[in-house]
Amino acid sequence: xxxxxxxxxxxxxxxxxxxxxxxxxxxxxxxxxxxxxxxxxxxxxxxxxxxxxxxxxxxxxxxxxxxxxxxxxxxxxxxxxxxxxxxxxxxxxxxxxxxxxxxxxxxxxxxxxxxxxxxxxxxxxxxxxxxxxxxxxxxxxxxxxxxxxxxxxxxxxxxxxxxxxxxxxxxxxxxxxxxxxxxxxxxxxxxxxxxxxxxxxxxxxxxxxxxxxxxxxxxxxxxxx
Amino acid sequence: xxxxxxxxxxxxxxxxxxxxxxxxxxxxxxxxxxxxxxxxxxxxxxxxxxxxxxxxxxxxxxxxxxxxxxxxxxxxxxxxxxxxxxxxxxxxxxxxxxxxxxxxxxxxxxxxxxxxxxxxxxxxxxxxxxxxxxxxxxxxxxxxxxxxxxxxxxxxxxxxxxxxxxxxxxxxxxxxxxxxxxxxxxxxxxxxxxxxxxxxxxxxxxxxxxxxx
Numbered sequence: 001x002x003x004x005x006x007x008x009x010x011x012x013x014x015x016x017x018x019x020x021x022x023x024x025x026x027x028x029x030x031x032x033x034x035x036x037x038x039x040x041x042x043x044x045x046x047x048x049x050x051x052x053x054x055x056x057x058x059x060x061x062x063x064x065x066x067x068x069x070x071x072x073x074x075x076x077x078x079x080x081x082x083x084x085x086x087x088x089x090x091x092x093x094x095x096x097x098x099x100x101x102x103x104x105x106x107x108x109x110x111x112x113x114x115x116x117x118x119x120x121x122x123x124x125x126x127x128x129x130x131x132x133x134x135x136x137x138x139x140x141x142x143x144x145x146x147x148x149x150x151x152x153x154x155x156x157x158x159x160x161x162x163x164x165x166x167x168x169x170x171x172x173x174x175x176x177x178x179x180x181x182x183x184x185x186x187x188x189x190x191x192x193x194x195x196x197x198x199x200x201x202x203x204x205x206x207x208x209x210x211x212x213x214x215x216x217x218x219x220x221x222x223x224x225x
Numbered sequence: 226x227x228x229x230x231x232x233x234x235x236x237x238x239x240x241x242x243x244x245x246x247x248x249x250x251x252x253x254x255x256x257x258x259x260x261x262x263x264x265x266x267x268x269x270x271x272x273x274x275x276x277x278x279x280x281x282x283x284x285x286x287x288x289x290x291x292x293x294x295x296x297x298x299x300x301x302x303x304x305x306x307x308x309x310x311x312x313x314x315x316x317x318x319x320x321x322x323x324x325x326x327x328x329x330x331x332x333x334x335x336x337x338x339x340x341x342x343x344x345x346x347x348x349x350x351x352x353x354x355x356x357x358x359x360x361x362x363x364x365x366x367x368x369x370x371x372x373x374x375x376x377x378x379x380x381x382x383x384x385x386x387x388x389x390x391x392x393x394x395x396x397x398x399x400x401x402x403x404x405x406x407x408x409x410x411x412x413x414x415x416x417x418x419x420x421x422x423x424x425x426x427x428x429x430x431x432x433x434x435x436x437x438x
Contacts, residue, residue, distance in 0.1 A: 050304055076319050084296060088289060095285065109285050110374045135325035137317065195323070 083144020134195035153180035266298030313396035
């Protein structure tokens with residue numbers, strides 16, 4: 001057995017590694033999964049923990065959209081609660097019309113919903129077809145959370161409207177909406193553009209621009225009756 | 226006299242479990258709260274959708290109520306009732322390369338006192354399968370009666386409930402990635418079982434029944 005091994009290892013002493021060759025590498029450790037208590041005996045305790053964990057995650061993501069440009073939280077721990085809440089809030093605030101009977105703002109409400117979700121899905125499909133390596137739900141999550149600045153704009157606009165119509169108020173309104181629109185676009189492209197190859201960046205970013213433009217336009221043309 | 230009957234070296238079993246645990250492990254439904262909520266959100270979403278004209282004339286209120294019920298149902302079935310009632314769990318994980326993985330986990334059959342019972346499993350699967358069917362029926366009725374403003378809600382309902390159904394089916398299948406094989410084996414088992422009720426003397430059917438559990 002030793003004789004059979006010797007020819008294999010005979011040339012080892014001749015090998016030398018020069019100083020110039022960098023030796024390095026990466027060890028990727030698979031991400032630790034959410035450790036929910038699988039064998040928990042008390043239902044209430046574990047449900048409360050899960051709910052608090054999810055609520056905190058959603059709150060953290062709102063903060064990340066408003067205050068920091070690039071964060072991994074929005075991308076890695078995606079969730080669709082935030083987009084749902086924001087979409088419902090936006091649709092509620094954009095309602096117009098009388099409350100009684102058929103004309104209770106029904107069509108506008110469903111319209112906003114369809115525009116937001118269908119638009120987000122379309123942008124995601126476009127991004128994936130262009131070769132982006134972001135997953136479907138991650139993209140929906142980012143687009144949904146980045147509607148937050150426009151919601152803030154909507155709230156400010158309603159306050160401005162309470163002060164009554166007039167050219168000065170309208171200029172304030174326009175300025176606020178424009179600033180928030182720019183904020184939304186910049187926040188979302190910071191995430192989405194990175195996942196695209198360089199020659200497709202503009203192609204991927206333009207639909208996002210259009211999406212937020214449509215929402216801003218809906219906010220700008222809002223007139224309560 | 227009694228002492229003559231009972232030998233000193235004979236083992237006497239001492240019951241260390243207390244009464245509560247015994248009652249818990251013998252109960253037909255070990256997680257009543259989870260079972261209740263599993264069915265509550267789904268059924269109340271359907272009920273509110275059907276009876277919305279009686280509760281209030283507002284489209285928006287009804288829409289938001291049904292949507293929130295559907296969302297809570299999705300979250301509770303995915304995160305809570307699945308792992309408690311049938312020991313299955315599925316989720317999405319994104320690793321450091323940005324690749325997304327869907328992970329399906331099934332708990333091995335164990336005799337621990339908190340494991341799920343058959344009745345719970347039956348209720349779980351019944352609720353999981355019947356409700357998407359009902360929402361599909363609503364989809365067609367909405368489409369053909371041209372009440373298109375409800376279509377968005379019905380589509381949301383179908384997609385949320387079908388997602389849970391699909392996720393749990395994949396968990397249940399475990400290593401089997403070919404769904405046609407699983408369907409074929411399930412059909413053959415049910416056919417043999419119905420045949421066995423007619424002819425109890427057929428050999429080998431006990432093996433099939435054991436496998437199904």
